[in-house]
Amino acid sequence: MTSESDSLLLVDNLDGVTTLTLNNPAGRNSLSMAMLQALHDQLVGLADDAATRVVVLAASGKVFCAGHDLKEVQGQLGSTPFMLSLFELCSKVMQQIVNLPKPVIARVDGVATAAGCQLVASCDLAVAGETARFATPGVNIGLFCSTPMVALSRNVSPKHAMEMLLTGEMISAARAEQIGLVNRVVADSELDNAVAQLAGTIAGKSGHTLKIGKQAFYRQLEMPLHEAYAFTSQVMATNLEAEDAEEGICAFLAKRPAKWQDR
Template sequence: MSDLLTRNTDDNGITTLTLNQPERRNSLSMDMLDALSQALTDIEADGATRVVVLAASGKVFSAGHDLKEIRDQLDSQAFQLALFNRCSEVMQQVVNLSRPVIARVAGVATAAGCQLVASCDLAVAADTARFATPGVNIGLFCSTPMVALSRNVSRKHAMEMLLTGDMISATRAEQLGLINRCVDESELDEAVFTMARTIAGKSGHTLKIGKGAFYKQLEMPLNEAYAYTARVMAENMRADDAREGICAFLDKREPEWKDS
């Protein structure tokens, strides 16, 4: 792995990716985005990973894009477009990854850093964490972070964050639905990895089917969503793990997943 990003996989198949540039506030520079993209590509091809935890070193989860990098390229519209497109691609990689992704947020997550949290399937934050989309304060509206944010919280709450640029607490983020849980800072790892282990104990094949279907049906009208998910469930029933899971439940025993 790059020095920008560390990777560790434990015996439960939980892979922790850690943004590791605290001196730069774990900014999503082009290099950091490339490192994260490569890590996600590697995990997709990796049979050992069942759940991904996305964490960060230091007191800032991610401050978003590297403003110094942007300032150095202020006259290059080509670079700016490439950067924002690259970031959008990485966010979609998180969503499209066949494994569940849990954000472990121990510090501040702003702008594209907040976007990254919103793009993860689940998020657990310490009660000391804070969140914002503050681009409006520097004349650069958080338009791409808006995509993930508006798909996680209600329209008016998203607009309030985007239009004011104000920082919100982890408690408020939980109330809005931006994160799943706000826990005491001392209990963050326990909360994150208990959740990760629970999910890792499920059928990997079933999780892949379910995650993909969840995001796809969200974009459909109600009748199309039901028709699509009925087909998904019928196809899911043909899987070895579905048959094993049903039999194990009826036999009152633990299932033995084949991930197929």
């Protein structure tokens, strides 16, 4: 089933995988207020959408996302309320991705810069075409990429994050894979197949289990080691009370495919 929630954002669902496609190639798929609002609205709906097991973020054209719309920003220079609302909405969308009870995969074809790089870093997984490139170039125009820094610094080591932030230089897809910004790099011609295979593999798991695991992953990251083990021990004990855990164990021992109920 395919639909269009907004001309800026295309929505497609197939076999449990919902693809959100940034659809403003003429504007380099920038995160304007309108684009951010469209993403926000879709993510709200997807949180409880039983037909969606995995979300893919993609983009039309040769640029994945060039960050904020600088023309829009220029037109509002001096308006602190607008700037705060812009960055607050952007931050809210990034947190929606992290908090979404479904895995989110970035399909990166082309350039991802500034808040566009932040968007990639906010996703749970990322697959990039070999010609994709990444940067946090705010320093080049006198605007340090402070909000993109939050997601970036939680995905790569501090020194790699600082190098990107302080130089503003573009890095290749291969380098992005080396430092952990993306999971894998494939030939541009194989990007769709690689993303579909990864999304399909994940979509075949218990939705209930994926929700539990994703939530626990991000919560334990911020905990001291002993608290993380105490927390995840409780998570696993509770997880074992779920119908899907019982089904999965029985299916494994019986050497048959599991039939998930997502509960």
